[in-house]
Amino acid sequence: MVEEVWRKGPWTAEEDRLLIEYVRVHGEGRWNSVSKLAGLKRNGKSCRLRWVNYLRPDLKRGQITPHEESIILELHAKWGNRWSTIARSLPGRTDNEIKNYWRTHFKKKAKLTTNNAEKIKSRLLKRQQFKEQREIELQQEQQLFQFDQLDMKKIISLLEDNNSISSSDGGGDVFYAPHQITHSSKPFGYNPNSLEEQLQGRFTPVNIPDANTMSEDNAIWDGFWNMDVVDGNGGNMDVVAATATYGPRKPYFHNLVIPFC
DNA sequence: AACGGAGACAACCGCAATCTG
DNA sequence: GCAGATTGCGGTTGTCTCCGT
Structure with a gap:
């Protein structure tokens, strides 16, 4: 049996278009069917991730606001690295986005202020x-x-x-x-x-x-x-x-x- | 102009949980 | 109840861009 060779790396505009069209017709889910039904050479996981993190229409683009930042801080103190849980409190934001934001903005500071973080927690x-x-x-x-x-x-x-x-x-x-x-x-x-x-x-x-x-x-x-x-x-x-x-x-x-x- | 470092974001990977036949 | 498929999640890596030197 020949292993399917999946495309990797950055998505092209054409791939995005095919994926959006697929979701429009078939809805979200059954991601492993995307390659067959939409003609995409991407595996199901990749398609799901692309949709969830980038193509979904209800996503809020742009910078994290100070208010959102305070929510992230508060919820991270409460939940730790449960990004999807935190993301549910921030409509339009994905777990991946919040995770990335945390890593770039707070990871270093958190290291320096571990004690403070413990106190806050x-x-x-x-x-x-x-x-x-x-x-x-x-x-x-x-x-x-x-x-x-x-x-x-x-x-x-x-x-x-x-x-x-x-x-x-x-x-x-x-x-x-x-x-x-x-x-x-x-x-x-x-x-x-x-x-x-x-x-x-x-x-x-x-x-x-x-x-x-x-x-x-x-x-x-x-x-x-x-x-x-x-x-x-x-x-x-x-x-x-x-x-x-x-x-x-x-x-x-x-x-x-x-x-x- | 070239280079390197840092930041931001996208995407991949492995694992666990859940679903389905 | 079980095995395989699917989905969700968190950690990690890759890539691009910007900026200072």
Whole structure:
């Protein structure tokens, strides 16, 4: 049996054209049929690679943007050399492209800063673990919260009766779950002597490290800086606006204001 | 102008996982 | 369940271009 001799090396425009035409007619896949059906003297692997990395119409050409670069850095710290996994977070970019970009831009630097990379990796791991733990806690709290709702209504009602406090926010009823009152959940025109302030005494406050005095170890908090900022009207604020309104940023959980049903 | 080094990108290779008959 | 085919992935190499000397 005569071994098929496959062409190697750079692709020609004509080969590209044949491959594009093949995919247009037959779709992606069955790459080993390309040589027969399209008359290409390339093996299936080569055809697939050429299509995936170069000819696919949804590919984004051009330089990696700073934003994409930061995503690559972050995901590489998280996943390591799992290029295809990283590529899934960057629409239009291929694993090969990201791999090449990493090698040319970061490999050398990474060598020099192996220790830093380890630190970042460990920090991200801590962050991840914290988030997971927090999610579990939140789920538990929300379950408790459901059981506690009637009881809470009574407490609020009692507080209002005792202090003659009337709600002045003009909106619907707003309830702050245990551990969940933070400055970012306070509406505009927030009155420090309002009901919610009083309610804080009922719950264990969240222990929030100050952003300006954060140590390396509690840097896990900084992941929350990137969450959406929700203003008192339910809209999103950018970080600058939020800082102007609320002062230096503190960690928060923006979805922790739970209205009564 | 010629040369060499570095960067960027394309393509190949080997292996493992998955699919298919 | 199994063997061969196919596909996907990550590492590596090859090629081209640019730039400094």
